[in-house]
């Protein structure tokens with residue numbers, strides 16, 4: 009990798025402040041999805057390395073939990089600054105290993121860094137309570153304490169931000185972390201570990217293990233010193249980790265799959281809705297958990313919306329994410345290509361029309377054409393499953409009640425979007441959508457200042473915002489007797 013700061017490129021795991029190889033010396037190769045070129049190798053760690061990392065994290069946590077809030081705040085602030093100082097290089101790493109357009113990667117680093125800034129501030133605001141006494145010689149207190157060592161597993165689609173959203177609140181309140189990044193994108197996580205060292209994280213506080221998901225995941229979920237699991241990824245893996253964590257009754261946070269509806273009412277600003285849908289659909293080539301997966305347009309404006317949306321979609325520039333003009337990078341894998349084709353073929357077979365795209369891109373490899381499907385109906389696979397690719401299925405609807413029912417008819421409940429200019433409808437529909445997050449007249453909702461997370465099979469818990477520390481804290485009630493003389 010051609011980086012300005014070559015120190016950011018680390019190709020070993022990070023345990024107890026040391027850069028380590030797998031005990032058996034085995035490695036996995038990392039490929040650039042845009043070119044299929046090798047970016048290097050990282051260690052294939054397993055159970056023994058995970059146990060060593062947990063022991064290091066436990067030792068570090070027992071000391072870190074006794075530090076004061078200002079000290080914890082200051083190392084997080086340092087990390088925020090270091091990330092922004094290395095923003096260009098860190099973004100390049102994301103684009104090389106994940107394929108994302110460089111402008112989006114620059115944005116992801118700013119977003120990831122913002123969690124370190126936000127939680128450096130929240131570290132100083134972990135308040136307890138004094139509750140009115142229930143007996144005259146008693147006093148009743150509530151204090152909040154760090155939960156302990158946190159096990160953290162993250163996906164490839166936001167390799168820096170998903171880690172930051174978990175590490176920052178954990179460290180802020182006095183926890184330590186053992187993290188396993190996705191196998192496709194380990195270099196972003198290892199660069200973060202390197203910067204955490206410079207920021208002043210004591211050894212053992214943050215440990216990053218690359219390697220075997222099942223073996224690392226099994227140890228993290230079973231080990232009694234891990235008091236919390238925080239996971240971002242697919243619903244199926246989330247359910248498995250929840251089950252595995254049951255035996256030791258761990259606190260679990262899950263940020264899982266989505267199936268976002270994007271509703272456009274006839275009274276909406278049509279141009280704004282088209283632009284919002286483009287962002288909500290095609291960010292990271294449709295590979296985000298909050299991507300619009302079902303676009304519902306009211307029948308009176310259906311044709312006009314489809315025409316404008318299709319025109320803009322067909323103008324999107326596909327290419328290597330390192331090229332400045334690129335708006336759509338490659339997909340992450342052959343499996344992703346297969347799923348996108350499956351959803352398009354199924355929709356076509358059941359009567360949908362391909363308005364633009366529909367095929368692998370002539371650039372070859374993992375590039376796919378940004379695609380619009382019209383005449384989509386609820387019996388199609390794409391109406392039921394997360395596509396995780398650049399396909400926009402456009403459904404037609406008649407009225408508010410009907411579209412809310414159809415939007416909610418899914419096991420998922422992460423993000424939903426709708427466009428309207430009617431104040432009453434804005435409130436009604438916001439309240440009736442069974443989702444953890446709602447974008448009203450906007451296609452972008454993520455910020456470190458608001459609670460990110462889903463309901464139903466999209467997850468448990470919230471990340472970011474003032475609520476983001478709660479999942480890393482235990483509440484302790486202290487009852488003090490004998491106050492009276």
Ligand code: NAP
Pocket residue numbers: 161162163164165166170188189190191219220221222224225226240241242243245246248262263264265266296297298394396422461462466467
């Ligand atoms: P994934 O297949 O569930 O993988 C996520 C992570 O889990 C990877 O590090 C993976 O490693 C690991 N993993 C897989 N099996 C495991 C096991 N048995 N034990 C422990 N770890 C295991 O998801 P993905 O394809 O990378 O990411 C896409 C999914 O994430 C989508 O469904 C998307 O909606 C969701 N997502 C949700 C959010 C949110 O905030 N709600 C944000 C981003 C993405 P291996 O690959 O080595 O198996």
